[in-house]
Amino acid sequence: MGLIVQKFGGTSVGDAQKIHRAARRAIRARLAGVRVVMVVSAMGDTTDRLVALAQDISSNPPKRELDMLLTTGEQVSIALMAMAIHAAGHGAISLTATQLGLVTDSVHTQARIRRIERARLERELESGAIVIVAGFQGIDAAGELTTLGRGASDTTAAALAAVLGASVCEIYTDVDGVYTADPRLVPDAHKIDRISYDEMLELAAAGAGVMHARAIEFGMKFNVPIHVRSSMTDGGGTMIVPEDEGIEAVAVRGVSLRRDLAAIGLDGVPNIPGFAAKVFEALAERRVFVDDIMQNMYAQGAKANIGFVVQASDAEIAREVADRLAREHGFEGVEFRAPISKVSAVGVGMRSHTGVASTMFKALTEAGVNIHGISTSEIVISCLVTAEEGPRALAAVHGAFGLSDDPKRLEG
């Protein structure tokens, strides 16, 4: 008998009616003859409310206790989901990470999955029940409760799908799939039917908030197709699959916009081996997460320029670090630009298509958008633009790669 994993996010279990709807969906799949493991998130804004409760008590709560607090949100959801399935006359059992044996490392609030025990899961599935697993949570080897990071119920689902050899990991959410761009910013964006793991990873990293990146990595590593779908409709959604599985060959699959970034430029830094490492070590020591690095290659002499992008919330700390290094090493200057946005085009087709970068730069130029920095990787081209010009830049790039054309109309 086949097995599927169905994950329901916070908005898909936000009230009793939605919980019943999710329950019916799982029962329908079960009655169609597959075993079903559900993964559920905390209801609606529960996690935010719990975080607010903690902040009422302490500005800097111990992370172990934060995990003790936050794991309750998913525990409430799994209990209610099991009740809803029972009320509809089907067998179901909820399992916490402790009961299941979903073992992580001990990095509270950002734990990584180490191991998933199969014995309890398989025993419950064997009985015919729908098994409902609390997303987002784990236990470490000592039995301490951990969490996997915000949005990580996706990761719980993908990891379970991998361990159990599921035929598909269905991610139910409040949108009906992955779009070529955020439809709130680009009204003529359209839904992508199939996308590769690599493209989805890069789109997620570039700001498309649909899925947790680690979940996609699990899918890719264990070859589990991930199906992003609406919990409200029966539409087709988006399949995230290996690159070679029937994906249409286009240069750019989608575009996305990250906001709330800050760009810092170090002008005239010593062009000596290891100096860049010194800069990024200093940032890492202050726990600044560096999003992108842009080192200009034109410097022939003794001095170089290093640019990097950080989250706006880290901007002040990054600036402090840069100013200190400037004093210690005599830079020519520190440039600082915040907030700044980044528009990215993503597509595995870039590997074979030429002229993708120039198409992007031309589109931005024609839209009158100034480019403040460029970074590229194998399947991504990103440009920094001002926060105000971000949405316009996104629409321009979306159009330039033909993503605004209706694929359904083209098919006809």
Added chain:
Amino acid sequence: MGLIVQKFGGTSVGDAQKIHRAARRAIRARLAGVRVVMVVSAMGDTTDRLVALAQDISSNPPKRELDMLLTTGEQVSIALMAMAIHAAGHGAISLTATQLGLVTDSVHTQARIRRIERARLERELESGAIVIVAGFQGIDAAGELTTLGRGASDTTAAALAAVLGASVCEIYTDVDGVYTADPRLVPDAHKIDRISYDEMLELAAAGAGVMHARAIEFGMKFNVPIHVRSSMTDGGGTMIVPEDEGIEAVAVRGVSLRRDLAAIGLDGVPNIPGFAAKVFEALAERRVFVDDIMQNMYAQGAKANIGFVVQASDAEIAREVADRLAREHGFEGVEFRAPISKVSAVGVGMRSHTGVASTMFKALTEAGVNIHGISTSEIVISCLVTAEEGPRALAAVHGAFGLSDDPKRLEG
């Protein structure tokens, strides 16, 4: 080094300010040189809200899933309490029943404690931390989450105090102790300084809602003094202690009123051995909890009268059972009276004092209250009265036993 257990009820951890206050109290005790184990309930009306959530989903949720749901309330409280203690600069760690190893039987929603592991508790206490235990919850031998019944955080506290050999189990609540009667009904009721376990058990059973009966049983069995105190003030509270430990010798320690009862009388039932057993087996089969049984002894012939008292919520089922038995066995009649109240006087001094019953009946007669039934046990006398006359009956009995006199004034 000594050890105390401090239990904080829902109203004592109802918001951030109250949590901080409870945290300070525990830290103060710790700094005074004793080890401290805290037991906390769910915040304010959390448990009621969780029950309402469940009822939104299902009119008859599986009890296993109800326990899965309800145990989250205490988990939230222990996490926040640990944060509050950390914020005040002291070490603390929260423990769920699973982490602690508080093992119960498998009777969901009404589980009984079987065993408490000491290893984790002692390791954490050894480190100097204040240990915060989730009240109300347990796990069964298979690791399933259970709960001990509403109000049973008291029982968690008393059981921990017993296992750890605590010098005292402090129960912090929103009243400043146990009173000679409910002060909302009898304004001249006064606080009892010391009361025996037996008296407290009977008062609790007779409607004094201060403490969970099983907690008192634990205290009695393991000889742990229980100290009921206000979480808002530093007043002396009430000590619940063995009978011989300096308790003032009075006939009646306190009086209390139970409302929402129903009385059922079976007139002219067959006076044959085993017939009463048949009646109460039939009630037990329908899960009716019988509060009191009053079998009249005057019947010399072939017929007897049996009266019993049940909770008003069970009244209709009990009446059905009585009517069925009447049809099957040809009773003379079934009398039914609901709602009815029961006023009880409790005191170990009854064992040696004479005339207690007659004092009570005289007080009720003088107050013009009609007595609809009487039951007595070693240290309790109870009279059934109409619901309307309940408060007046309570005040009359309270006064008749001298409980309305101010003991502080008498001392002078």
